Amino acid sequence: MRTLYRKFIAATLVILAISILLSFLLTNWVYMASTKGKIDRHNVVIAEEIANGLEHMHSSGSTYETYLNSMSKLGYQLYIVSESGDGEFFGQPFNKTDLPEEAEKVLTDQKVYHGMDSFAGQFLMMGHFSNDLENTVGVPFTMDNQNYGLFLRPDNKLLFSDIHMIFAWFFVAIAVVSITGVIWFAKHLIKPITKLTEATREITRENFNFPLNIERRDEIGQLAESFGRMQAQLQHNDEARKSFINNVSHDFQSPLMNIQGYAELLQTQKLSDEEHGEYVQIIDQESKRLSNLTKQLLLLTSLDQKSYPMKLSEVKLDEQIKETIRRHQWRLEEKEIEISYKLAPVILKGDPELLVNIWDNLLTNAIKYNSHGGSILISLSQTQTAIEVVFKDTGIGISVDAIGQIFERFYRVDSARKKDGTGLGLSIVKQIIELHNGEIKADSQAGKGTTFIITFFREKQREE
Amino acid sequence: MKILVVDDDVHIQKLVAIHLNHEGYQVLRANNAQEALMLLEDQTADLAVVDVMMPGMNGFELTRLLTDDFGIPVILLTAKGQLSDKEQGFLSGSEDYIVKPFEVKELLFRIAVVLRRAGRAMETVVKAGNLSIDRKSFEVEINQETILFPLKEFELLSLLSARKNKITQRAALIEQAWGADYEGSEQTLNTHINRIRDRLKKYGATVEIQTIRGIGYILEETK
Known part of the structure; x- marks a missing residue:
């Protein structure tokens, strides 16, 4: 029975894994197809606003650093690069600080860099969380008549907000509850089966009275019910068979005993003609009865076969x-x-x-x-x-x-x-x-x- | 009465012979058809009991010879369940047949019936009122119902019917039912006649048996 438990749990886990994989692939597809672009555009807007701020309010060289520092505290990672190639980072540091050639167009052609849209991480959607400079959006801006590029991505901490953690626990709870549920349900299913197995063993020992006490309305309930009927029928058949054997042996034995007894009398005793005749007649009757019985039994047993030809x-x-x-x-x-x-x-x-x-x-x-x-x-x-x-x-x-x-x-x-x-x-x-x-x-x-x-x-x- | 028993099984032959002897018949025994025909060269028989399955000439061929050439009625012994045997048996002219294994009493009964039938020179079917009496099959039919009377009662009724509206003497009736050398009491005849009357009444026969005191009986149709 252990194996059934194991099978139930393994099946649940497999189903969970498959559903996770499938939903991952599905959401991934949605992410690739639309979400990714949206996030990118959204971040471009933010970057443009920050750049706008820099251009109009903080163009004096000393204040822009405090401005950008406070921006980074809102949950962004920032990088500013000038035409001369001097770069400065704000907020959490990036893991990789390489920029692709595409990004240089921000400075040379004043073109927006859509790094978040084009970034392809190893684990597809997981690329979204890659803490790389490549995985940013970049916008051009001018400050002190000099061209700069602002590269930005939201900090991972911002991405993993509290609500996300709550969702994560929600899923863990679902998994735990369903696995315990399956274990409980398996037990519920397996218990009557264990009982039926026991009852079957009892039947092999010719005990037809093993109580089942399974009261259910499902298929197992039906099985238990027909099992009970089978028990009753087997008991009936067993009794019939035993009484049949008893009867047969009695009905064969008594005429044989008479024949033997009277034949012995005829051999050993001195008898009158009358007695002699009487005894012979008994032997005659009894042998006829035996012959009749054999014939009828033979016929009856051949008729008993389900398909009598x-x-x-x-x-x-x-x-x-x-x-x-x-x-x-x-x-x-x-x-x-x-x-x-x-x-x-x-x-x-x-x-x-x-x-x-x-x-x-x-x-x-x-x-x-x-x-x-x-x-x-x-x-x-x-x-x-x-x-x-x-x-x-x-x-x-x-x-x-x-x-x-x-x-x-x-x-x-x-x-x-x-x-x-x-x-x-x-x-x-x-x-x-x-x-x-x-x-x-x-x-x-x-x-x-x-x-x-x-x-x-x-x-x-x-x-x- | 002499009876010829032809069977290749010596034990059955002997068993049948013993019982027939016991009943007062004389018995001729033969193992096969050739032996039987040899016996008949210098002896006669009133009836033959012939087994169907025999080496050499089989029972049917022997039956044909016995009935056609010797005029001896034959009772055939056939094996169980051989329906075609029965038809073939009648085709070859046998009077009756018995299915093996049989009880000796059954054989004796059939022999008695065949001998009675053989010694009779009257019409086979006799009619009186709504009675129809088949003297060959020993059946009495009243209102489409067939009745098998006990043999002696049948004999009495068939003689009375054959002589309907005529007085039949007691002696003639006794001879018909019990044979000429009957030594029983006269009362037995009365008992049998009374039983016949009860039966006729029970089945709604339109005939009546009247007693003619001191002489005998008469069967008359009623309206």
Whole structure:
């Protein structure tokens, strides 16, 4: 996390530096283009006024020195040169006292010297502060019928007035405040991220209850919120997985135990024919249950994969259902169950092998949980938007408490597990129906029977 | 009743044979089509159970020979999910088919159905009132709704319908449903007839079964 802090501060500093550089270049450009000339002209006016003063009021040789000294105290650096080349300085001394050839024209041609305008220091605008004689303005004047040149520039002290210092502090304050602000803000941003990292570590340790307590409305708040949802989902999945494994191991172990136990009995004990037959029957039932369970588990896990490879074709549902009935006819006969059906010719685009599983499971249930001599009604019909299949039986029914859970894996109404069910059939049915853009509803009255209603929605007709 | 079982899997052959024996059928066993045809040179069979997948001559070809040349009804054993097998099976003339893996009880049931059908010389579809009885598929249709009656009840109803408005004697009905050597009580027939009456009423059939005391029953249309 330190690195994030460092990055934030470095970024702020870089931004500050870049903005300083850019604004320097910009102001420089403005200075070069207009300010420089203005300052020069302004100073020429001052110089001319001083020269005027010299010409008219202080032309007597002795007084002009005091005059110029007092002028320099106002914040100017002055230099007076005569035709003979004698020069005299007033005020702060210059660093460099060379004058370019251009400046000589003040004496020879009586031409104003614009040194401040043409001076080009190394650091562009900084040239403005160069304390050189070259960086002055020069004006000609006459005193005692002799030509003189007056060179002048404002003292740097004058340039750096108090208000300038205030401005400088102003900028320092801005920099300090923004850097501390960035540090504080970075902390504010990074704290929840540190917390999320911790929570992630907890999840790897299978602790899904790590509290986040991040209440924010920004993107990090959203992240925390969806992280919380993920935690809940992971917890749910984890529980589901654990109970699944528990159920599977229980449902595999108990029939295996029965088979082993009764097989051992058959090997070692002297049994009557009746007992013998009974034990063999138990082994037979239990092995059938195991075989069924394996098949169903295999189907269920393959259906669980997000992209189950459905082999789609046009399935004639009426024929498929009729065929399923035919295969179970012997069971119906055994329990003397009467079956009636009204099957309209309906075609559904789907996976025929999966669809057969639906009818198989529902019909097996309807027979298994029916009373002796009961009846089963199956109907198949279609409208423009949907296909409806109804399985209605006169069996033992399902209680109100249980009906909400019948589609859950391994749920069995018969908790004693006397019937040879696996508790997977209806969850398979539900999953297959959902794969085919449909839904299943169950309606039941304990002791009277159960009705399953399946609706397949025609493509894109489902109301979401 | 003699049943010919043709399957190259010896275990299935044996298993099926044991169950058929147990049910009182005589069984002829063959490993392939050639063996089956050799057996039939000096023996006859009432029905054949034939596996589709066999080396040499396959089940469909054998079925065609058995039905066309020998007049033996055939039940085909096909592998799971082979839809084309089913159609091909009917094209080659088989009476019925069973998808592997099957339960022995299912096979016994289908055998019983095919044998019943084979021994019948009546019309396939019988009509009485709003009843339509298909004696081949064992379906009863009332008001566009199809009902599968338990086999014995179906037999009774189809005989009564075929002889509608005529009295059918108890003995004839018992023979039709249970066979000539039936030794159960007369009461069983009454129970079955009552159940048929309930069902007819439930589905709104426009026929009625009247009891003729001491003689039998009569099926009449109602208005």
